[in-house]
Amino acid sequence: MNVLDIRGLTKKFGEFVAVDNMSLTVREGEVFGFLGANGAGKSTTINMVSSLLRPSSGEIRILDRDITKQSRFAKLNLGIVPQDLAIYEDMTAYENVSFFAGLYGLRGTQLKERTEEALEFVGLCDKAKSLPKNFSGGMKRRLNIACAIAHKPKLIIMDEPTVGIDPQSRNYILTSVRNLNESGCTIIYTSHYMEEVEEICSRIAIVDHGKIIAEGTKEQLKSTITDVKDIRIEVKSALPAAAGALKAIPGVRTVLQEENMIRIHSDAAVDNLNRILKQLLDDGMEIRSVEEQEPNLETVFLTLTGRNLRD
Amino acid sequence: MWKDIWFLVTRTLRATFRKRSTIILYFGLPIAGILASLLLYGSQGTTELRVGVVNGDEGQTIAADTVRFVQGLDHVKVVNVTQQELHDQLAASDLDSGLIIDSGYSESVRSGSPDHIAIQSVKGAQVTAYMKSMLYGYIDNVAAMGRISGGNDAKFQQLYDRYRSADFKVTSESVNDTSTTKEMSYQSIGFLLMFMMTSAVSLSELILKNRENRTYFRVLSSPINARTYVLANILMNLIVMLAQIVIVLFFMRVVFRIDPGMPVAQMFGILLLFSLVSVSVSLVIVAFSKSTAMAGALSNLVVTPTCLLSGCFFPISIMPDAIRRVSDFLPQNWVLQSIEKLQSGAGFAGVWFNLSILLAFAVVFFLIATYKFGRNNDTRNFV
Numbered sequence: 126m127n128v129l130d131i132r133g134l135t136k137k138f139g140e141f142v143a144v145d146n147m148s149l150t151v152r153e154g155e156v157f158g159f160l161g162a163n164g165a166g167k168s169t170t171i172n173m174v175s176s177l178l179r180p181s182s183g184e185i186r187i188l189d190r191d192i193t194k195q196s197r198f199a200k201l202n203l204g205i206v207p208q209d210l211a212i213y214e215d216m217t218a219y220e221n222v223s224f225f226a227g228l229y230g231l232r233g234t235q236l237k238e239r240t241e242e243a244l245e246f247v248g249l250c251d252k253a254k255s256l257p258k259n260f261s262g263g264m265k266r267r268l269n270i271a272c273a274i275a276h277k278p279k280l281i282i283m284d285e286p287t288v289g290i291d292p293q294s295r296n297y298i299l300t301s302v303r304n305l306n307e308s309g310c311t312i313i314y315t316s317h318y319m320e321e322v323e324e325i326c327s328r329i330a331i332v333d334h335g336k337i338i339a340e341g342t343k344e345q346l347k348s349t350i351t352d353v354k355d356i357r358i359e360v361k362s363a364l365p366a367a368a369g370a371l372k373a374i375p376g377v378r379t380v381l382q383e384e385n386m387i388r389i390h391s392d393a394a395v396d397n398l399n400r401i402l403k404q405l406l407d408d409g410m411e412i413r414s415v416e417e418q419e420p421n422l423e424t425v426f427l428t429l430t431g432r433n434l435r436d
Numbered sequence: 437m438w439k440d441i442w443f444l445v446t447r448t449l450r451a452t453f454r455k456r457s458t459i460i461l462y463f464g465l466p467i468a469g470i471l472a473s474l475l476l477y478g479s480q481g482t483t484e485l486r487v488g489v490v491n492g493d494e495g496q497t498i499a500a501d502t503v504r505f506v507q508g509l510d511h512v513k514v515v516n517v518t519q520q521e522l523h524d525q526l527a528a529s530d531l532d533s534g535l536i537i538d539s540g541y542s543e544s545v546r547s548g549s550p551d552h553i554a555i556q557s558v559k560g561a562q563v564t565a566y567m568k569s570m571l572y573g574y575i576d577n578v579a580a581m582g583r584i585s586g587g588n589d590a591k592f593q594q595l596y597d598r599y600r601s602a603d604f605k606v607t608s609e610s611v612n613d614t615s616t617t618k619e620m621s622y623q624s625i626g627f628l629l630m631f632m633m634t635s636a637v638s639l640s641e642l643i644l645k646n647r648e649n650r651t652y653f654r655v656l657s658s659p660i661n662a663r664t665y666v667l668a669n670i671l672m673n674l675i676v677m678l679a680q681i682v683i684v685l686f687f688m689r690v691v692f693r694i695d696p697g698m699p700v701a702q703m704f705g706i707l708l709l710f711s712l713v714s715v716s717v718s719l720v721i722v723a724f725s726k727s728t729a730m731a732g733a734l735s736n737l738v739v740t741p742t743c744l745l746s747g748c749f750f751p752i753s754i755m756p757d758a759i760r761r762v763s764d765f766l767p768q769n770w771v772l773q774s775i776e777k778l779q780s781g782a783g784f785a786g787v788w789f790n791l792s793i794l795l796a797f798a799v800v801f802f803l804i805a806t807y808k809f810g811r812n813n814d815t816r817n818f819v
Contacts, residue, residue: 200658207650215454216451225654228658228659228660229658230659
């Protein structure tokens with residue numbers, strides 16, 4: 126069964142097309158990775174699924190019901206974990222969860238039980254009576270999640286839930302995502318951390334310029350770029366102009382320079398490593414190490430979009 | 437929908453009034469407004485007029501009787517002084533006024549043309565008007581006797597003696613001077629109007645505050661829609677206004693025992709209507725603001741100056757005509773005008789025009805806010 130069905134979705138802001146005839150399906154029980162660089166159209170799509178933005182055209186169905194015609198049904202089955210914290214700093218953790226769960230019609234004992242369950246799920250039971258302003262970044266993120274799950278939605282959209290937090294809280298959240306999924310929730314997950322997406326997502330869509338440019342399992346996506354090799358060269362100090370000269374070498378598709386690390390995606394069929402190294406040496410750079418890696422999701426993303434996910 | 441609205445209202449009220457400072461802000465300040473009015477108008481009690489008398493017509497009965505008449509006036513204390521002493525003491529504010537009776541005064545009154553009498557003061561008509569009106573009445577009576585006697589001393593003396601030993605009976609009854617309490621209640625309401633407006637803006641600002649902390653968008657992604665959310669904010673605002681009105685009227689009438697000079701129910705009705713205007717104005721401010729800081733600045737630009745121009749802080753009657761004309765465009769002025777009319781004895785029917793204007797203000801501001809809110813579609817901060 127499809128939990129989310131997007132057909133021909135378009136959103137225009139004046140002349141600018143933020144989402145361009147997008148079609149996407151998320152099936153029940155999936156943890157669906159939704160990847161795109163900043164400005165790719167990811168947030169606009171999520172806003173339309175959340176009914177915060179009206180599409181210019183197209184159709185969105187949640188659990189087979191059109192969200193414009195049966196908005197209440199769609200919203201009752203949807204939980205949103207926004208990238209920026211959306212909690213009341215002057216209300217306790219319990220009051221926050223209880224307030225947002227109450228918006229979904231929960232009252233009395235049911236509201237109390239669901240609030241406690243949600244707090245327990247994110248490990249904040251002992252902080253129920255504390256104000257979020259006294260919480261660490263990770264605890265606030267967990268509260269942000271609790272506010273989105275107390276009403277037990279079928280579909281949860283998590284937008285960068287681990288951004289800017291310590292590794293311990295990050296692991297806690299990733300485990301929570303898995304547990305939510307195991308309890309029957311379908312999850313749409315966006316992140317700038319590719320390793321997180323690789324770790325927890327069963328299917329992934331890559332969006333660029335408002336369009337889905339690739340969709341499938343990790344393996345399927347990686348298999349689309351067997352013709353690409355990922356070369357990583359560490360130099361003592363990279364020159365800013367190095368990328369330009371490297372791009373002129375036959376077979377080189379993209380060059381990314383991150384401090385002393387130069388990443389090159391090149392056609393697997395073209396044997397150009399010696400020419401690349403010679404170019405760097407001619408440019409006066411001192412090579413420390415050379416490594417050729419198996420393509421991973423980041424390679425896929427870079428190859429397909431020509432951009433880094435953090436761009 | 438009403439269940440959702442009530443849920444939002446109760447939760448927001450609970451969260452807002454958890455802090456003691458908020459309770460003081462919303463309810464303590466309007467009560468402080470009544471206290472301020474009490475201090476302003478309570479100090480305007482009866483004062484004694486100190487009059488220095490220079491009697492240069494000594495030995496004359498009419499002059500002596502005139503001084504005695506002044507002495508007999510309520511709240512007047514007479515001191516006999518010389519011309520020089522009068523001059524010095526008036527300059528030093530030891531005396532409020534001086535009565536100078538020159539030689540020939542009695543004769544001039546007897547002849548029917550009073551002269552040789554003067555009143556001096558450095559404080560002007562404010563202090564001399566009362567004594568002047570009483571004294572001139574007395575002198576005119578005696579002068580009339582002089583004119584009737586036509587220069588016949590015996591006839592004048594007969595008339596004057598009869599006048600002095602008048603056997604007519606004067607009965608007096610005390611009546612309450614309600615002008616001060618009316619002014620107190622008027623001013624208290626003036627302060628209340630300002631506090632109602634600032635409270636309304638502050639509560640409507642919660643919409644902006646929730647946009648800034650992004651909880652607004654989380655609310656909108658739930659089954660609550662924007663209309664329900666704004667309606668809940670309006671209802672919560674009206675509940676707080678209602679509580680403010682009830683508390684202020686209770687303190688004014690029961691605790692401080694200020695008689696507003698009009699039925700409290702009528703005052704309540706007018707203020708309730710004004711609460712709609714306050715909420716509508718606050719929504720316009722919020723609809724045109726992108727942040728709480730901007731709303732705060734707009735509120736400062738709108739609320740305090742309009743209250744000042746409408747007579748919320750001091751009576752509009754002391755302001756120039758141009759400002760009075762400006763105040764016709766301000767809702768606070770229509771509330772205060774209505775209260776003034778009702779205090780003067782006009783019935784509720786006499787203020788229906790004012791009430792219609794207030795209602796029109798509320799409708800227009802609500803429509804502007806609705807139009808502006810409808811065009812705001814800013815979700816950029818959420819996901």
